[in-house]
Amino acid sequence: MEKGAIIKHDQDKAPKTGDWRYLKPEIDASKCIGCQTCVxxxxxxxxxxxxxIETEIAAGVEPGKEKKIVEIDFEYCKGCGVCTQVCPVKAIVMKK
Ligand code: SF4
Ligand code: SF4
Known part of the structure; x- marks a missing residue:
């Protein structure tokens, strides 16, 4: 493979991991600053x-305001924990 090449995912061919994942990443919406580093x-x-909107995530947003936070598709997340390592504000923790 060429140096710097980008691997593209074909989600239709990816195996679903929801059943065998051991640890699950949990996002603290009040800490997430929406930097997108983890994505x-x-x-x-x-x-x-x-x-x-503030009523959906309960914390970290002024009333009536919106906030962009990250969401995870748990059908395909394999629980590797990479996201927790790269988050600059430690907004993601791995839980059983
Ligand atoms: S980095 Fe790993 S643990 Fe985090 S969402 Fe992606 S697959 Fe799941
Ligand atoms: S890296 Fe952390 S702060 Fe940035 S979008 Fe992801 S969870 Fe939010």
Whole structure:
């Protein structure tokens, strides 16, 4: 493979990991600053930024305001923990 090459994921061919994942990443919405650092580092490409309003995430947003936080597709997340290592504010923790 060429140096610096980008591997593209074909989600349709990816195995679902939801049943055998040992640890699950949990996002603290009040800590997430929406920097998107974790998104390109996820080896399964299952992290996506979504807009949430304050009533949906309960913390870290002024009333009536929106906040972009990361969401994980747990059907495909394999629980590797890479996202927890790259988050600059430690907004993701691995839980059983
Ligand atoms: S634990 Fe691994 S596969 Fe799951 S969201 Fe984090 S980086 Fe992606
Ligand atoms: S790296 Fe951390 S702060 Fe940045 S979007 Fe991901 S969870 Fe949020």
């Amino acid at each position: 390109p580092h996820c080896p399964e490409a299952v992290m996506e930024m979504r807009k949430r």
